[in-house]
Amino acid sequence: MSQLKQTSYEPLTEPAAIELALSLTIFTENAELSCREIGDGNLNLVFHIVDVKGGKGVIIKQALPYAKVVGESWPLTVKRAKIEADALKTFGQLAPDYVPKVYFTDDVLAVTVMEDLSHLLIARTGFINGETYPLISKHLGEYLAKTLFYTSDYGLGPAAKKEQVQKFINPELCKITEDLIFTDPYFDADTNEFEDSLRTDVEALWQDAELKFHVNVLKRSFLTEAEVLLHGDLHTGSIFAGNSDTKVIDPEFAFYGPAGFDIGQVFANLLFEVIANDSKRDHFIRHIKTVWSVFKDEFSRLWNTENKVLSAKTDTFLRYNLSKFFEDSIGFAGCELIRRTIGLAHVADLDSIEDEQIRLAAKRKTLELGKILIKQRKEITDVPSFIEKVHGVL
Structure with a gap:
């Protein structure tokens, strides 16, 4: 799997999320990807990316440096994304039937790419x-x-x-x-x-x-x-x-x-x-x-x-x-x-x-x-x- 290396953090946009997904080996070279931001929580951006030709999808989750419910006046470290990714991997090993698969993580960008659960x-x-x-x-x-x-x-x-x-x-x-x-x-x-x-x-x-x-x-x-x-x-x-x-x-x-x-x-x-x-x-x-x-x-x-x-x-x-x-x-x-x-x-x-x-x-x-x-x-x-x-x- 490709390992995208980031040197600095910046929040993803929908085009950037597609670019990240394409840099991995999850999709075929001729994949045509669509993306929408679906996050409704307080702490993160969440993107749903789908190959409109093949139907395969992934979720990209990125930690924000603040709580959305309050705004930038409530700053948060994006290091929590590593905690989440490590926990998903740990729980996924222990109870694989009940945890989404993790495909890729990047600690600097604070992202986790994981299994698409949109059928649920x-x-x-x-x-x-x-x-x-x-x-x-x-x-x-x-x-x-x-x-x-x-x-x-x-x-x-x-x-x-x-x-x-x-x-x-x-x-x-x-x-x-x-x-x-x-x-x-x-x-x-x-x-x-x-x-x-x-x-x-x-x-x-x-x-x-x-x-x-x-x-x-x-x-x-x-x-x-x-x-x-x-x-x-x-x-x-x-x-x-x-x-x-x-x-x-x-x-x-x-x-x-x-x-x-x-x-x-x-x-x-x-x-x-x-x-x-x-x-x-x-x-x-x-x-x-x-x-x-x-x-x-x-x-x-x-x-x-x-x-x-x-x-x-x-x-x-x-x-x-x-x-x-x-x-x-x-x-x-x-x-x-x-x-x-x-x-x-x-x-x-x-x-x-x-x-x-x-x-x-x-x-x-x-x-x-x-x-x-x-x-x-x-x-x-x-x-x-x-x-x-x-x-x-x-």
Whole structure:
């Protein structure tokens, strides 16, 4: 494969993206390429390039040196593109069925060229449009089990894991998570955004000392517990889905942290549909149950067959770890529910509800459930007690 070497960074244009694609050996010499910029996120440019003759396509993703949601006043290092590329390669080796193929990366240009997934749809968009994706929860359970086990001390061995921890130090994007998930929603921060009708509810949340104590305990876990390599932003907008395929994208927030964080993100983003979509509520509750069931079974299998720390390979210690992961995931899910409701980056599952009263009612349920999950996570010891808390709010 051609290795394009750049000496300086500059944002790509559509013609430049085509030129980059042609410099690789992905397309034939007589390929006629079309390109459009399709990025709708906050941190990157994303180009979809297709050979109009042969139909083959690729995605080119480039990190921007600022957050689009704010502008150039929020600068960011483009070095995060290497973190993302390395994470995609790592996760692709561990769970190849659920991660797009990476064809080319360039650290200076901050680009990754990867598999075209345009035959699939962003899962969040699909859910809002009425899709249910029958296999997505099974696939996510397997993805979580493989990526979280094989990047742990027990899947890698302690020495190799320490090397990986160093490789995935990601302070700038971790700070975004630390601020937007664990800090800003709990006081009157400029980044917060919510309807005026929710102000009474939000101000009550800001005055909840017990809640803020538990959020700080969870934040300390996020800051200090380098258990596994996390995706770091595993919401349904970072997942492409179809009826038979699931692909996890966008791991630019990847770093070594507590395993329950990724699991909790998945739980929370399924819960948005549980709350917002009455007609398919039971379906999404089954998805939540399946994610944990498949994760638990597959992680346990790997623990018993692939464990590199022989002294740890006991059923008692396995149960301890699974219990910790579940408790953490419940708390982190609560944090995600709250921050997506009143923080900087919302979710369309809630915001797209046209009827104002129905939308506000859904958001109040989301805030209430978030508080319950954070405060009561130690009492929520299994999926039935988790779902019971959910039904209690609905």
